[in-house]
Amino acid sequence: MVKYVINTTAKKSKINKDIYGHFSEHLGRCIYEGLYVGEDSAIPNTNGMRNDVVKALKEIKIPVLRWPGGCFADEYHWMDGIGPKENRKRMINTHWGGVVEDNSFGTHEFMELCRQLECDAYINGNVGSGTVREMSEWVEYLTFEGVSPMAELRKENGHEESWDVEYFGVGNESWGCGGNMTPEYYGDQYRNYQTYVRDYKPGKRIKKIACGANVDDYEWTEGILKTCFRHSLPFQHGFMDGLSLHYYTHPEGWEIKGSATDFDEKVWYKTLNKTLYMETLINRHGAIMDKYDPEKNIAMIIDEWGTWFTCEPGTNPGFLYQQNTMRDALVAGINLNIFNKHSDRVRMANIAQMVNVLQAVILTEGEKMVLTPTYHVFNMYKHHQDATLLDSFIETKQIGLEEEYMVPNLNESVSIDEEGTVHITLSNLSLEESYTIDTTILDKKVTSLKGEILMNDMKAMNTFENPETVQVKEFTDMDITETGIQIRIPACSVVHIEVR
Incomplete structure (x- = not known):
C-alpha cells in the first residue's frame, strides 16, 4: 500500500x-x-x-x-x-x-x-x-x-x-x-x-x-x-x-x-x-x-x-x-x-x-x-x-532495469480550483506493476469522485489508419475512505481525478 x-x-x-x-x-x-x-x-x-x-x-x-x-x-x-x-x-x-x-x-x-x-x-x-x-x-x-x-x-x-x-x-x-x-x-x-x-x-x-x-x-x-x-x-x-x-x-x-x-x-x-x-x-x-x-x-x-x-x-x-x-x-x-x-x-x-x-x-x-x-x-x-498548487507527498520506490537509469515509480501534482475542487494528476511509470494508493486528504470531506485515465502498451500510438488506439477513458478504480480516497492505478498510465 x-x-x-x-x-x-x-x-x-x-x-x-x-x-x-x-x-x-x-x-x-x-x-x-x-x-x-x-x-x-x-x-x-x-x-x-x-x-x-x-x-x-x-x-x-x-x-x-x-x-x-x-x-x-x-x-x-x-x-x-x-x-x-x-x-x-x-x-x-x-x-x-x-x-x-x-x-x-x-x-x-x-x-x-x-x-x-x-x-x-x-x-x-x-x-x-x-x-x-x-x-x-x-x-x-x-x-x-x-x-x-x-x-x-x-x-x-x-x-x-x-x-x-x-x-x-x-x-x-x-x-x-x-x-x-x-x-x-x-x-x-x-x-x-x-x-x-x-x-x-x-x-x-x-x-x-x-x-x-x-x-x-x-x-x-x-x-x-x-x-x-x-x-x-x-x-x-x-x-x-x-x-x-x-x-x-x-x-x-x-x-x-x-x-x-x-x-x-x-x-x-x-x-x-x-x-x-x-x-x-x-x-x-x-x-x-x-x-x-x-x-x-x-x-x-x-x-x-x-x-x-x-x-x-x-x-x-x-x-x-x-x-x-x-x-x-x-x-x-x-x-x-x-x-x-x-x-x-x-x-x-x-x-x-x-x-x-x-x-x-x-x-x-x-x-x-x-x-x-x-x-x-x-x-x-x-x-x-490558474488553479492553486497544494502541498502533497507520495511514497515512491526506485524502479527500472539499469542502475544508472532508475526512476521513481509514481509522479504527481495536485491543485485546487476556485470552486474548491481538488485535481490530482498521477502517473505510473512502471511497465508491469499496478499500485494501491491510500490517499489522505487533510481538511476536506470527500463527497464525490470523478476520474479519467490514459493507458495502453508502451508503444501504443494513434495513426491515420487507427486514430483512436490510445484514448482517454473513464477511471473508476477508486473509493472514498474515512480519511480521503483509495486509488488503484494500473501500470503505464496517466490518471486525472477530480475530488469534490
Whole structure:
C-alpha cells in the first residue's frame, strides 16, 4: 500500500495557465499544412486556419502560443511577411529542410490564429540577424494605436486596430543558432534591444523574455543575470519578466536520439529518467536566479521542451516529424507535474511543437488529423490552469532495469480550483506493476469522485489508419475512505481525478 498525503490547507503558488503553452515554428509541416492551409484550400478552414485543428486545440484550452521560432526567429524579417501575399519575399529556410518559405503566414496570420484559438501571443524577435530598429518597428506595427509610420502601414495592410502582445522574446538560443554569443555579449544586447520593446497601450505592458540557457549551462544563466543587472537596481519592473530554458529528452543522446516507436523496456526507463532531469535543471538554474531575484519577479520560461527522437523513416530529416506513443504521454505527464510543483518560479512553458513536429499534440496528413497521446495528457491536465498548487507527498520506490537509469515509480501534482475542487494528476511509470494508493486528504470531506485515465502498451500510438488506439477513458478504480480516497492505478498510465 502506497501512502499519499494531500494538504488542502497548505496552498502554495498559483499554477499559471501559461505553463500549458505551445510552440509553433516555421519548421517542417507545423505551420504550413498543420495549422495553415490557405483560404483556397479544399480542407475546411477559416481565414486559412484548419478548422479541425483549431477546434481540437481550443478543447485543451491553449493559453499561449510562441512564434515564429526557434532558430527560424533569428533569420526572420517580419516585413517579409506582411502585405499582399503575391508580393511577399520568398526565401530558403536554411535551418529546416532547405525548403522555400513564401512568407504567406506572417504577422497578420499569426495574430488571426491566436484570435481563433483565443490564446495569448508570444512573439520571438530577431536579435541574431536583425536590428534594434527592426524589432522596435515590429512592436510598433503590432501594438501602436496612434499616428505613426508603422501604425499606418498596418492599417494599409487591412488591420485598423492594433493587437495585444502578451510576451516578446528578445532573441532565441543566442548561445547557438541565434548568434553564437557569449553570455556577457548577449546580456548587453538584451539591455539594448529590450529598451525599444515599448509599451504603447496605457495599462497594457508587454512581458519581455531574455534568452536563457541550453540545458545545464549554468555559466550562461549567471553571466546573463550578472551583466543585465550591472549598473541597475537589483530588479527593475519591466526590464526582464522572464528568462528562458531549453531542454529536450534524448534517450540515446543528441547525436543518435533513438526511434520514436522502436524501443525496448530499457529505453523506456532511460527516457523517463532523462525527462526527470528537468527538475534538477529547474532547481539549479532557479538557485542562480534567486541570487539576483530572490522575490521571484522574473519567471523561468521553459519555452522549448519535449521528446526529440530520430525523425520518421522516409521523411525530410529537416522536418523533425516523429510519431507519438504512450512513452510521450508519460514524458508529458512528468514534465507538467514538475512545472506545477515549481510554479512559484516556472510561469510559462511551451511544448515543442504544436503540430507535426517533435512531440506534437496533433498530426495531420492532407485532410486527416490525429490526436496524439500527448494531446490527451494536455486535455486531462487543463484543469490545473490558474488553479492553486497544494502541498502533497507520495511514497515512491526506485524502479527500472539499469542502475544508472532508475526512476521513481509514481509522479504527481495536485491543485485546487476556485470552486474548491481538488485535481490530482498521477502517473505510473512502471511497465508491469499496478499500485494501491491510500490517499489522505487533510481538511476536506470527500463527497464525490470523478476520474479519467490514459493507458495502453508502451508503444501504443494513434495513426491515420487507427486514430483512436490510445484514448482517454473513464477511471473508476477508486473509493472514498474515512480519511480521503483509495486509488488503484494500473501500470503505464496517466490518471486525472477530480475530488469534490
